[in-house]
Amino acid sequence: MTKAATISGILFDKDGTLLDYAKSWIPVNYELARIAAAGDEDLSRKLLIAGGMDPDTGYVKPDSLLAAGNTVEIAEGFVGAGAPFTIEALTELFDGLFANSAQLAVAVTDLAQFFATLHARGYWLGVASSDNEASIRATAKRFGFDGYLHYVAGYDSGYGVKPEPGMVLGFCAATGLEPHQVAMVGDNNHDLHMGRSAGTGLTIAVLTGTGSRESLSAASDYCLNDITELVPLFPEAAPARPAA
Structure with missing residues (x-):
């Protein structure tokens, strides 16, 4: 057997x-970084890199923060990399984005x-x-x-x-x-x-x-x-x- x-x-x-993942979440990752960077393009790129994603190609490293982290962990990582929010505030923003993203998933x-x-x-x-x-x-x-x-x-x-x-x-x-x-x-x-x-x-x-x-x-x-x-x-x- x-x-x-x-x-x-x-x-x-x-x-x-x-x-x-690529079709559903790469666009969301860009939006995550944009939100967390409060519109600062240079910071947005830095946050994506910290999360394990190449901001130019969209490639996400296996088992990286954006590949495997939960909402709180991603928020913690982005705040640690310079996002101008508290972890709690960023978690709330991310949870809202993720819930809405279900309508765009493939x-x-x-x-x-x-x-x-x-x-x-x-x-x-x-x-x-x-x-x-x-x-x-x-x-x-x-x-x-x-x-x-x-x-x-x-x-x-x-x-x-x-x-x-x-x-x-x-x-x-x-x-x-x-x-x-x-x-x-x-x-x-x-x-x-x-x-x-x-x-x-x-x-x-x-x-x-x-x-x-x-x-x-x-x-x-x-x-x-x-x-x-x-x-x-x-x-x-x-x-x-x-x-x-």
Whole structure:
């Protein structure tokens, strides 16, 4: 029996996993820096560099602040790099921008159909993101997969932050599953390390975010081009699971 055949629940990261990172978040990163720099173009460039993004090409380094940080961490990093705000004020501004950005996001695939397929096979499904919970729910509603989710966790949902294991353990508590029955799917090492620290049965990397096969190979059991490759990986019927 393969490890995939023992999995009953699948927990997904959002940005770079369900959403194409480059198409969805590069424009948002430029706007983040513009807001944090209060319109100062030179400072904006400096903030992007501090966040791990090349201001000219838009390339974001794997596992950098902008690739893997939550809202508070990005705000802290930008304030540390010279943004003329308090961390609290900048966090509030960023959370508002992220929530609105759900309307501009580009999905990796037809997410409603993708989640419907896995749900019909009997899998417990959840999203755990470093974004705020309101943004996750707005994204799920926009792309029509909110009705298939059993669990949603953002950095502000009370389960801790990545790469701590709390979001995975919260998923287990919500579904009645054990960590070894869960697969964690993400595009950067924060996601994979969270899964490993929680004891998930599988950690699965995808290449629709900022990571590469080289950067993700050590912490992943599988490295897929995108989430659509999960469908043939998992059995057509999930193993027996607790009653809802």
